[in-house]
Amino acid sequence: MTGGSTLVVGSGLIGTGIARCLARAGEPVTLVSRRPPAIPPDSYGARWAALDATDGRDCRRLLSRLRPERVVLVHGPSDVTWCEAHPDEALAAHVAVADTFATAMPDARLVMISTDNVFDGRSARHTENTPPAPANAYGRAKLAAERALLAKAPRSVILRVSLVYGHEPADADKWLNFFAACAHRLRRGEPVEAPDDHWTTPVLLDDVAEVTAALLHARHPLPPVLHLGGPDRVTRAEWAATIARALGAPARLVTPVPRARTRYASRPVNACLASEVLPALPGIGSIAVRGVREGVRLLASDFTGTAPPLP
Numbered sequence: 001m002t003g004g005s006t007l008v009v010g011s012g013l014i015g016t017g018i019a020r021c022l023a024r025a026g027e028p029v030t031l032v033s034r035r036p037p038a039i040p041p042d043s044y045g046a047r048w049a050a051l052d053a054t055d056g057r058d059c060r061r062l063l064s065r066l067r068p069e070r071v072v073l074v075h076g077p078s079d080v081t082w083c084e085a086h087p088d089e090a091l092a093a094h095v096a097v098a099d100t101f102a103t104a105m106p107d108a109r110l111v112m113i114s115t116d117n118v119f120d121g122r123s124a125r126h127t128e129n130t131p132p133a134p135a136n137a138y139g140r141a142k143l144a145a146e147r148a149l150l151a152k153a154p155r156s157v158i159l160r161v162s163l164v165y166g167h168e169p170a171d172a173d174k175w176l177n178f179f180a181a182c183a184h185r186l187r188r189g190e191p192v193e194a195p196d197d198h199w200t201t202p203v204l205l206d207d208v209a210e211v212t213a214a215l216l217h218a219r220h221p222l223p224p225v226l227h228l229g230g231p232d233r234v235t236r237a238e239w240a241a242t243i244a245r246a247l248g249a250p251a252r253l254v255t256p257v258p259r260a261r262t263r264y265a266s267r268p269v270n271a272c273l274a275s276e277v278l279p280a281l282p283g284i285g286s287i288a289v290r291g292v293r294e295g296v297r298l299l300a301s302d303f304t305g306t307a308p309p310l311p
């Protein structure tokens with residue numbers, strides 16, 4: 001690892017996963033968000049500070065105090081439905097934060113976590129060479145932020161990730177990822193409805209964190225845009241069935257439904273990412289990106305006490 005510290009802007013599901021991974025490797029990490037994160041960062045060796053990243057003056061003040069060498073932009077607004085109802089606010093917030101950090105640190109390695117929603121989902125497979133065509137207001141905001149960052153900070157990397165999943169505790173106020181929501185409901189014997197016409201390439205949070213850490217520390221030049229999806233292309237209904245099997249929950253609890261009837265109606269039909277570049281990057285392409293059966297098996301041990309064998 002190179003020296004200096006990393007600032008993680010956003011302390012939600014992915015920000016916390018990345019901060020944990022960096023702190024585990026002994027790196028000084030500070031997370032920022034407007035409210036304290038659900039998991040106290042000092043429990044895994046990181047620090048937290050309050051910041052509204054849309055406030056440029058507060059960002060500059062924080063940067064001159066912390067002097068981080070690297071920054072990960074992994075903040076909200078991330079709720080697709082909220083962004084659809086507030087498109088101007090979503091766009092302004094994402095662009096403002098990208099512009100502030102790119103202006104303040106034009107020569108630094110800044111990594112922005114972006115999304116498959118920059119594509120309309122007509123193609124089953126989106127690579128770094130697929131022309132963006134945002135599916136919704138959230139995708140438009142993220143694409144504009146990508147461009148704002150790269151315009152002023154050319155060493156930056158946009159890491160577009162597919163649907164991210166990881167562990168969340170049963171008593172969380174609200175579950176932030178599909179896996180956790182499904183798994184906790186199924187464990188309680190509750191039914192789960194999931195679209196059988198919404199395709200994703202789910203990617204394990206730990207794998208996103210490991211790739212992000214490697215990008216932050218890469219000494220060689222990197223492409224400006226990289227894609228990270230899991231190796232399996234599945235519908236949410238198929239994925240929910242995989243989760244049920246891993247937990248030993250009855251298959252009948254999972255009901256496939258049309259996407260149009262669910263909260264995923266404004267998402268692209270194919271929320272799938274593939275990379276033509278990442279596998280060839282030295283020190284990064286060798287990171288194992290796990291498929292859904294292995295990812296779910298690893299996480300299922302949090303529910304069952306032991307990891308069951310792969311079916």
Ligand SMILES: NC(=O)c1ccc[n+]([C@@H]2O[C@H](COP(=O)([O-])OP(=O)(O)OC[C@H]3O[C@@H](n4cnc5c(N)ncnc54)[C@H](OP(=O)(O)O)[C@@H]3O)[C@@H](O)[C@H]2O)c1
Pocket residue numbers: 009010011012013014015032033034035036037051052053054073074075076077078079093113114115116142160161162163164165176
């Ligand atoms: N989850 C996924 O599957 C996925 C997939 C692709 C891309 N992404 C991208 O990854 C990023 C993070 O996703 P996530 O799932 O970790 O989201 P999340 O759990 O909703 O976390 C978002 C974090 O950003 C913070 N935040 C929001 N507005 C802020 C502001 N103005 N200043 C400082 N912090 C702010 C939030 O805390 P406060 O509200 O307290 O400030 C929260 O800590 C998003 O940009 C999203 O586009 C996520």
